[in-house]
Amino acid sequence: MRKIVEHKNIIADKGFSIISNVFSTEEIRKISEVIQNIDTSKETFRKSEDLFAIRQFLKEIPEVKDLIFNDNLKEIIKDIFGGKYFVVKSIYFDKPEKSNWYVTYHQDLTISVDKKVQLDNFGPWTTKQNQFAVQPPLEILENIFTIRIHLDDTDENNGALKVVPKSHAKGIYRPETIDWNVETENICSVEKGGLMIMKPLLLHGSNRTTNGKKRRVIHIEFSDKELPEELNWSEKII
Template sequence: MSMMELKQLDQLGYVLLEDIYSTGEMQSLAQVIAARLAQIVNTSALRSRGELYGSRNLVDTVPEIVALGLDQRLMGFLQAVLGGNFGLVRALYFDKPPNRTWSLPWHRDETIAVQRNDLGGTYFTKPTMKGGVAHVVAPPSLLSKMLTLRIHIDAMTDENGPLSVIPGSHRLTEANLSAPDPVTIHAWQGDVMAMRPLLSHSSCASRPGTLQHRRIVHLEYAASPDLPDGYAWHTYLSLHSLNQ
């Protein structure tokens, strides 16, 4: 963790942390995820024609993710950004399997997973259920205090549908999101991309004929275990909970 990395995150809304995990660690992680998710038959595992392309609720389905998300190599950065009370609140998995690719339009990550979404109030809106878990849309005041880490199990190249971002858009209103030029993100296997949820981002489809996967573990963190209006995080795993 360096001051330059923290400055880039603050100004641009994202920063690439290079060489956090080894090739061997990423290969082992891919095998563990594949084995765990092969046993899942509910809607938390997302498949198309037999190909797994994503999974929600990874903390529950792949418990090894907890140690990964609270790894000591990430602690200094997470504490510098979020403070000492931060917790892991959601973990997702994405893949773009060869011949089963997909894309996403420009968007921000505005939903959070909660224990109940029927409590009313004015702070949270648009209650939904995803993979059997309650979700709500959170306001910018909360999302600006959160952080996402994207762990690259595979290298992310022009060939396998890389992520694109609008630098600085985590500070912009919806009306101004198209102002800056987008940037395409490339990463090596084992790199970790840190980004603010309000950073506008999109993902293009993989190129036809590619044999490359693009597997990502997507980890979301919050600065505090407390939510207003009686709401509670679906999951809140801190360093303290890991050590119990």
């Protein structure tokens, strides 16, 4: 595993980095077992032939938290993010073996909050399953880190993320304006038990699964910024 400071520098430069062997095979087995034994009928769960997702994952399945935040992950968060970062969003994705689900290039431009209020520079708003999301000022987005924990080997054949390196440093970057004469594409293969750290403003997407192998990912976002007093992060976990 590269020295953490190297990953920190790579993330600052390219907008992402991949760290292998953060979780052992046994740790991944235990996390998977907890997820397999949950009640999937709640409204925060999304289930289709192409995708199974759990929003507010750490809130819905609190027993998985201690398994996820092992010593390796806590050290990575402290050394790369700093000691003041906290969880602000968590989602579990399961792209099944025969999934045709794909995601076009985009940036993650919204945050999850507890209610809808009128605030300068906050908007537009969306509501899904009684959860509120809003596009905040750019400085809040620039401050967020995302960790994607991989429960399966993932490559270009089963929906690994594809990204545009350095695009996180260009503010709001509309996918339709990408100039492929200038930009490059990187496929982010991650081994089971590894993770990818990325900035949410990094342009990213994923292709359909073609090799009959599933892809399960735990997506967790972190910030150290407090929101205006009228608003709260919907999933703040310290």
